[in-house]
Amino acid sequence: MTAPLVGLQDQTLGWGGQAVLRGIDLSLSAGERVVLLGRSGVGKSTLLAALQGGIAARVALVPQDHGLVGSLSVFHNVWMGVLDDHGTASNLRTLVWPAKAQRARVEAVLEVVGLGTLGRRTVGRLSGGQRQRVALARALLRRGDVVLGDEPVTALDPSQGALLLTHLVxxxxxxxxxxxxxxxxxxxxxxxxxxxxxxxxxxxxxADLTAVDLLALYR
Incomplete structure (x- = not known):
């Protein structure tokens, strides 16, 4: 039997010394697409963070706050997804003078998320939806074994959000x-x-659930 990527057993999870979730038993196996549902503030982000902390494989993350640096360009924010693949000297060179091949890699994922012409623009000049697209592009550039997304398309219109979510997974x-x-x-x-x-x-x-089953989570 294949071991799970991460497993939580009877865990109490929270932040700032305050428990948010108790008695959590949850495991994640390779190949699954798991969605966490519930009211705002119920602990979805807390559970996602606990899973992230236990996964030893390569993880790409789309955080709810986007995790971007407003003073840097779209290119540099997307490139942050692969900073740990390169040494300090290489990353400093990229900060000052990105290579053509590096720009091409980033431009490819920016095209996917609909920001193909904005690589040189500073993130601070972007709308909320555009910033979310940058965070998605960063995850797509990073790639890996697991993607974790905390409301990864909530700032996008429903049709575009659905398309990008499908592409992401x-x-x-x-x-x-x-x-x-x-x-x-x-x-x-x-x-x-x-x-x-x-x-x-x-x-x-x-496949065993309906929308009616899930509405009970919000009552």
Missing amino acids: TQFPTAVLALHDIDQALRTATRIVGLRGGGIVLDAPA
Whole structure:
């Protein structure tokens, strides 16, 4: 039997000394597309962070706050996804004078997310939706074994968000996404984990669930 990528057993999770989730039992296996659902503030981000901390494989992250540096260009923010693949001297050269091949790699993922002409623009001049696209491009450039996304398309219009979410999960063998859209969750996930009242109240294959089942998480 293949060992899970990460497993949490009877964990209490929180931040700032305050428990948010208790009695958490959850494992993630390679090849799964898991969506975390529940009300805002229920602990989806907390659970996502705990999973991230336990995964030894290469992870690409799309955080809810985007994790961008406003004073740097779109190119440099996307390139941050692969900084740990290069040494300090190489990264300093890229900061000052990116190579043509590096620009081409970034431009390819910017085209995918609809920002193909904005590589030289500073992130501070972008809209919220454009910043979210930069965060998606950074994850796509990084690639890896697992992608973790915390509301990764919430700032985009529904049709574009759905397209980019589908593209994102097809680029990674395994995905864990915190979402708020039930229909999006059912389309994307192979497995849905529902949070309510400080714990996991649902953990089932997406194919076995309906929108009505999931609405109970928000009552």
